[in-house]
Amino acid sequence: MNLLDIRNLSIELTTKNGPILVVERVSLTMKEGEVRGLVGESGSGKSILAQAIMGILDDRWIVHADRFHWRNKDLLRLTAQERKAVISQDVAMIFQEPIACLDPTTTVGDQLEEAVPDCQLNGYFWQKGKQRKLAVINLLHKVGIKSHEKCYNSFPHQLTEAFCQRVMIAIALARQPLLLIADEPTAAMESTNQGQIFRLLASLNQLKNMSILLISHDLENVTHWTNTITVMYSGQFVEAGTTEQIFNTPYHPYTKALLDSSPKANVELPPKSRLTTLPGSIPVLQHLPIGCRLGPRCPRAQQVCVKAPTTTNHHGHQVNCHYSLKENY
Numbered sequence: 001m002n003l004l005d006i007r008n009l010s011i012e013l014t015t016k017n018g019p020i021l022v023v024e025r026v027s028l029t030m031k032e033g034e035v036r037g038l039v040g041e042s043g044s045g046k047s048i049l050a051q052a053i054m055g056i057l058d059d060r061w062i063v064h065a066d067r068f069h070w071r072n073k074d075l076l077r078l079t080a081q082e083r084k085a086v087i088s089q090d091v092a093m094i095f096q097e098p099i100a101c102l103d104p105t106t107t108v109g110d111q112l113e114e115a116v117p118d119c120q121l122n123g124y125f126w127q128k129g130k131q132r133k134l135a136v137i138n139l140l141h142k143v144g145i146k147s148h149e150k151c152y153n154s155f156p157h158q159l160t161e162a163f164c165q166r167v168m169i170a171i172a173l174a175r176q177p178l179l180l181i182a183d184e185p186t187a188a189m190e191s192t193n194q195g196q197i198f199r200l201l202a203s204l205n206q207l208k209n210m211s212i213l214l215i216s217h218d219l220e221n222v223t224h225w226t227n228t229i230t231v232m233y234s235g236q237f238v239e240a241g242t243t244e245q246i247f248n249t250p251y252h253p254y255t256k257a258l259l260d261s262s263p264k265a266n267v268e269l270p271p272k273s274r275l276t277t278l279p280g281s282i283p284v285l286q287h288l289p290i291g292c293r294l295g296p297r298c299p300r301a302q303q304v305c306v307k308a309p310t311t312t313n314h315h316g317h318q319v320n321c322h323y324s325l326k327e328n329y
């Protein structure tokens with residue numbers, strides 16, 4: 001069963017100069033136990049999409065979609081309170097700057113205790129304090145923090161960034177979510193810490209069958225940790241498929257360019273060779289190209305690309321391009 005089923009989701013930002021279509025007709029599904037990478041350059045709308053799923057966009061944003069279902073419930077038909085109750089029970093999100101997300105004035109233990117819901121505690125009220133602390137210690141162990149006493153009594157600034165991210169994951173796990181959205185969870189971390197966090201997320205997926213939506217700008221890195229990948233560019237859906245399909249046979253010129261720009265995906269290149277990159281940069285929101293937004297940078301662009309392409313599906317490998325690279329394989 002699909003946990004999350006989004007079809008043709010568009011998100012508009014209301015500004016004093018008129019609305020801006022920040023995310024345009026993006027589709028995304030998540031199954032139970034799936035780890036999906038959501039990949040694209042900064043400014044491609046990944047985080048806005050995640051915030052729309054969480055329902056935490058403010059009044060300036062208008063969300064509409066052909067389908068926006070969570071476990072067969074139509075989220076767009078629920079009231080704000082009903083939606084908050086559904087999402088806060090089943091979905092949790094971690095962000096890219098863990099230290100900034102934790103309260104600097106409160107110990108980690110207190111912040112974790114606050115995250116443990118009452119419904120998980122049994123017995124009389126005088127027993128709940130002890131149970132809550134045991135639940136917190138259990139959560140710290142789950143995210144690989146063995147020295148729980150030291151961590152429990154520390155303030156966020158006394159911990160390393162990787163420890164803080166583990167604490168954020170522990171807070172997210174407190175409600176036992178079905179889906180964890182990890183928005184660039186290892187940005188600005190050293191590679192050893194990045195590996196630890198990704199391994200932790202992978203073990204949570206395997207042991208708890210927790211679905212994970214892993215948001216990243218690094219396609220090559222994400223391929224190690226995901227089953228499926230969705231690629232976005234400038235708010236538009238680009239390509240989706242299994243990780244193997246995307247890595248071995250990318251159909252979209254943008255996905256191909258992302259892979260060609262990665263040294264690890266080009267191991268056969270002679271030393272000191274130049275990596276291929278697309279000319280130009282991602283367009284600013286105020287000056288979005290019409291039709292396919294990759295047009296001004298795309299080596300395969302033709303006149304018809306001023307019309308937005310429609311998505312075609314080849315055995316579960318979806319691509320949104322008038323001149324896909326499918327024939328090249």
Ligand code: SF4
Nearest residue numbers: 292295298305321322
């Ligand atoms: S639709 Fe056209 S401009 Fe867009 S990626 Fe495909 S070929 Fe390039």
